[in-house]
Amino acid sequence: MQQAEAISVQNLEKRYGDKEVVRGISFAVRPGEVFGLLGPNGAGKTTTIECLVGLRSPSRGRAFAERVAIQPQSASLFQSLSVDETLTLFRSFYAAGAEPTAIRKSVGLDEQARTRVKDLSGGQLRRLLLGVALVGDPEVVILDEPSAGLDPSARQALWATIRALSARGVTVLLSTHHMDEATELCDRVGILVSGKLVALDTPEALILAREAETVVSFDMDGHADLAALDGLPGVIDYEVEVTGRGRRVRTRTAAPDDLIRKITFVPGFSARNFDIKRGTLEDLFLELSEASADDASAEGAA
Structure with missing residues (x-):
């Protein structure tokens, strides 16, 4: 029987001293869903992701995901290893997983099989990081700004990979600043501003409701x-x-x-x-960000 929730976040709070970074947010993501976590810099997205994957402990509440892999914005890989060697190395860390050759093909690095990490372009390196995340055959994949620095062709290839993951039943949590990417790929989005979840629904429903x-x-x-x-x-x-x-x-x-x-x-x-x-998700994003910033200023002045 398939589980009802692949990701569960319940009343999540995270404080650093007196600073409240995440302020009691709750959301759930279904298996096979592509969920967008959106928000301006400093909104609490990265902290929420770190709590989900166990890099940070919540101050209060709960964040849960099983068999999760993450593609961070940047990571340290062995510079002298080739693409194939890197994928084979990370595959060896799992008792079961995907075939490295198939992963290399799925992320569009077939022609770079023997290219060393230090010789990859920025876009190719981001695709390799995605491959590293996928080689363990996870049930949940978290992608943190996956298309940053990609050219249009590589970006379309990434989108095709994300759609294919969802079609296979893999759950994808996508953190992005690109509203067109969120509109194109995400079944639902949550918008974080100043640590609060200020909107949660399908991109279409959010636009229609606020328009x-x-x-x-x-x-x-x-x-x-x-x-x-x-x-x-x-x-x-x-x-x-x-x-x-x-x-x-x-x-x-x-x-x-x-x-x-x-x-x-x-x-x-x-x-x-x-x-x-008509209005766009970007219009809504800017509207909510500005309104929440005004509210925060008013709270600080009170």
């Missing part, structure tokens, strides 16, 4: 009466740019679908070339 407005842009003829916009549903405000072919209208609205439907039926409006810009 108060959408920008709808369209072209219209120069003679059309803009006053018609004032009576349309959900219009917050709009601005107009005169172009060589007419006017480009940029409208902020809380009801984009209703607005577009209504615009198409306004006599003489001739709206065309619609463009819709």
Whole structure:
């Protein structure tokens, strides 16, 4: 019977003297789920990860994961060993595990099998660190900023590896500053700010729940009466740019679908070339970070 939770964090707190770094956070990650742990620098992400893998003891609460491996942002490897020798060495630390050759292929280092660690590029070294994490065939993999320093091609290869891990039932906890990466890969995300978990849900649900407005842009003829916009549903405000072919209208609205439907039926409006810009996970991340920073300032001043 498959366990209900691959990762469990319950009321986790971590203090260093009088400084509270993690402030009573709770979340659980299901087997096979890709979970994003997001937050600005100093939010408590690394401390939470260190508690999960046993590098630090919680001041209070509980953090639990079984058969876990971690790919850190950096690590010390034997510089004179080749890629194959490194993977074989780390495979020998486990009673059972994955075949080093298969891991080397899965992380995109087939052509570097005999290349020594000291001769690898930054991106290749990060892929080797991922291979080291995977060679023990873990049930849970924690990736701390795995795409930092990767070029677009290597980044796409990494994403494919993460998707393949999830498809095999491996649980992935991904710490990243790249909101597009979190949106693309994560089933759910938790956003940490100042040691508090301020949001937890799927990227899509978080965006929809916080999205108060959408920008709808369209072209219209120069003679059309803009006053018609004032009576349309959900219009917050709009601005107009005169172009060589007419006017480009940029409208902020809380009801984009209703607005577009209504615009198409306004006599003489001739709206065309619609463009819709909805909120993103990055917008939400910045909003929550700024709001929590303001709250922290207010607490300090009280």
